[in-house]
Amino acid sequence: MTSAELLDQALVEEATKKSGLIWVKGAGAPAARALWHVWHEGAACLVGDGPGEQPLPGLVDGGSAEVTVRSKDKGGRLVTWPAAVSELAPGSEEWEAAVAELKGKRLNAPDGEAMTRRWLSECRVLRLVPAGSVAPLPDGSLAAAPVTSPATTRRAVPAGLPRLLIKGRKRK
Incomplete structure (x- = not known):
């Protein structure tokens, strides 16, 4: 193993151990999903797909996934690594x-x-076992535009509202 591969392996292990959540995109899944995990014996271990547990879409035994690890203190992306998925008996x-x-x-x-x-x-x-070299960090933002929706969080203030508020103050 080259020194660059050893550094990548150390980065993946330390970052994944310390992060409470990892973002996992299984093969065929529409988007990455935040999942809680533990690092155990060289792999990220997950439990899910049952009542009261996290869903694991696109993660199948023998498949692959892309794992993105965030910084625990700042929340920014630290590393993205490919994983081989295996289901434990x-x-x-x-x-x-x-x-x-x-x-x-x-x-x-x-x-x-x-x-x-x-x-x-x-x-x-x-178990999500690291399989390959880490992906380079992107140059720009990978933020997706929000899905269009008729829902709003703020509307214009009704024209009569300021007068109602001023009258309420005068009564006191």
Whole structure:
């Protein structure tokens, strides 16, 4: 392995370990999705696709994904890396080890200690293993334009409102 590849590997591992969320775009998914995870044995581990858990669209066993890691303090993009997706067999030794790590990071679980039994029967546990070199940082913004909608957050002030407000102050 070259020194550049070792630096990329170290960057991916450290950034992903320290970030609470990663943005993952599975093959065929329309957009990246923010997912909570844990870094365990050289891969980002995720749990989802079950009741009360995060959806994992486009992430299939044997597929690929693009993972973007943000800075924990500033929220900006640190690194984007390609990943190979593998689903852990429920109840296997690898599954048990990953779930032990995930369980400690799961916040606000509705069922507490029964959570791992629910994950065993109703959810998928995935490993996203770095597969290839990191993508170069973009030169410009990758922000997407908002989808057009008839919904608004602010409208013009009605013409009579200032007079009503002034009258209310005079009565006091």
